Amino acid sequence: MLNIYFVFGVPAFLLILYLIFAYIRKKTTIRYLGFILLIIASFMLVFNLQTWQQALLEMEQASSRSLSDQLGYP
Numbered sequence: 625m626l627n628i629y630f631v632f633g634v635p636a637f638l639l640i641l642y643l644i645f646a647y648i649r650k651k652t653t654i655r656y657l658g659f660i661l662l663i664i665a666s667f668m669l670v671f672n673l674q675t676w677q678q679a680l681l682e683m684e685q686a687s688s689r690s691l692s693d694q695l696g697y698p
Contacts, residue, residue, distance in 0.1 A: 626682065631675050638668045 642664045649657035686694075 626675060626678055634671055635668055638664055638671070642668070 642661060645657055645661055645664065648654075649661065
């Protein structure tokens, strides 16, 4: 089962990190910051695709009733 803190925490951290580096890139003339932004964005894309794939796999293996019982949703 996907941990909700992991699924939402990692992209939130990467987004904050991306915004920090984007701000630093705008204020300085360091050349390699664009490459760092590309790496962060690529990692965020791959992570989101993997969590989406894992969520689809879990939805196939568990019925919606058992999943709602597990999570406590009606």
